[in-house]
Amino acid sequence: MPDAEGHPDLDEMELGAVLSALADPLRRRVVGDLLRCQAGHERTCVSFNLPVSKASLTHHFRVLREAGLIRQENRGNSRAATLRRHDLESRFPGLLALVAADLSRD
Template sequence: MRTLDHPATDELELDTVLAALGDPVRRRIVLQLADGHDEQACIAFELPVSKSTSTHHFRVLRTAGVISQCYRGTAIHSTLRRDDLDERFPGLLDAVLDAARR
């Protein structure tokens, strides 16, 4: 089974997480994950960018530790790492999501 690398909770860096959340397309992905199902396939996102650019945005979020991804057959499914982010940076994700919703 193919797997993808993810940083451990104690390896999450504030600067990296903030940089990942600083892009409006990536905030849109995070918002959809927060407001939707626990796990969503990448094809479930309607993003205003090309497929290769959306792949880049998902990779940035994953390597920053904002989302986790796993293969389900040939599809990649994403999940928001809310518990890990809340443990490492309490209140940060809620503040970003609240601002994005306004």
């Protein structure tokens, strides 16, 4: 069962949900930006400068969080996102390498 913030446990992460989340180019961009950061690095949602409204930004990060791609923590009046690298690599070995390779082609 996902925690109170909507983060699924490792064994609850589903490939279909992860692939669906990654199907959107803006969400792939967020994951790619986090891949380029050191493990554990936090970024606020607005720091990604996505060309969408605040409501759409909230939606994109909710999809990423509920799929298990990111972990979000409240930081006062904002939320910080980190990539769940270890969990993703454990559950879906090689997936992040494929995402990184795809993003490097663009």
